[in-house]
Amino acid sequence: DGGITQSPKYLFRKEGQNVTLSCEQNLNHDAMYWYRQDPGQGLRLIYYSQIVNDFQKGDIAEGYSVSREKKESFPLTVTSAQKNPTAFYLCASSVETGLGTDTQYFGPGTRLTVL
Amino acid sequence: ELKVEQNPLFLSMQEGKNYTIYCNYSTTSDRLYWYRQDPGKSLESLFVLLSNGAVKQEGRLMASLDTKARLSTLHITAAVHDLSATYFCAVPLSKSYNTNAGKSTFGDGTTLTVKP
Numbered sequence: 001d002g003g004i005t006q007s008p009k010y011l012f013r014k015e016g017q018n019v020t021l022s023c024e025q026n027l028n029h030d031a032m033y034w035y036r037q038d039p040g041q042g043l044r045l046i047y048y049s050q051i052v053n054d055f056q057k058g059d060i061a062e063g064y065s066v067s068r069e070k071k072e073s074f075p076l077t078v079t080s081a082q083k084n085p086t087a088f089y090l091c092a093s094s095v096e097t098g099l100g101t102d103t104q105y106f107g108p109g110t111r112l113t114v115l
Numbered sequence: 116e117l118k119v120e121q122n123p124l125f126l127s128m129q130e131g132k133n134y135t136i137y138c139n140y141s142t143t144s145d146r147l148y149w150y151r152q153d154p155g156k157s158l159e160s161l162f163v164l165l166s167n168g169a170v171k172q173e174g175r176l177m178a179s180l181d182t183k184a185r186l187s188t189l190h191i192t193a194a195v196h197d198l199s200a201t202y203f204c205a206v207p208l209s210k211s212y213n214t215n216a217g218k219s220t221f222g223d224g225t226t227l228t229v230k231p
Contacts, residue, residue, distance in 0.1 A: 033218075042119075042203055042221030043158075058218075090157060104148070106157040 004107035023091035032074040037088040121222035136189040138204035148205045194229045
């Protein structure tokens with residue numbers, strides 16, 4: 001089955017630690033994204049990548065880093081510079097069809113808690 | 116800066132009733148997306164609205180887009196408990212035909228609770 005997987009589902013971090021969230025897709029999508037969701041709020045874009053070896057900052061990139069060495073993988077590192085990292089992190093990918101429609105798929109999410 | 120506002124933010128309704136959720140946005144855009152999120156879960160794409168006057172329907176949900184008014188509506192007909200969820204609208208940041216779906220600004224969501 002095609003889809004997006006994220007791991008781990010739950011992650012606990014001590015202050016001062018860097019942690020890496022995994023995102024893998026087998027949909028053959030070129031574009032991938034990372035979002036952060038805080039309780040009662042919508043999604044905010046952290047980073048996005050439209051092709052391999054290229055990525056762009058979103059609205060809240062400070063304290064985060066990404067890499068895109070393979071088309072199917074887009075890991076997110078939450079660094080110690082991120083002052084309030086406790087949130088729900090969602091990875092997504094999208095495809096643009098020739099008819100002008102576009103479809104976005106989301107992974108199941110990783111819930112990160114700072115201890 | 117693109118702003119997306121949804122209202123209401125919380126909606127409690129009786130089964131069988133009709134209601135409309137509104138999504139207003141601040142700058143011109145040629146498309147809009149609606150998503151559903153169940154508690155603790157990820158987002159599921161509901162509708163992609165591509166042009167002014169676009170209307171799409173799936174079951175008891177119908178979405179429309181008025182790009183001139185910068186307004187989209189999500190209408191719920193004869194609500195059932197299974198529709199209880201949080202609904203988000205999202206507006207892309209570019210007017211480009213090839214706008215990438217993910218570069219969007221999301222509203223804060225409307226949490227719908229349908230009671231028997």
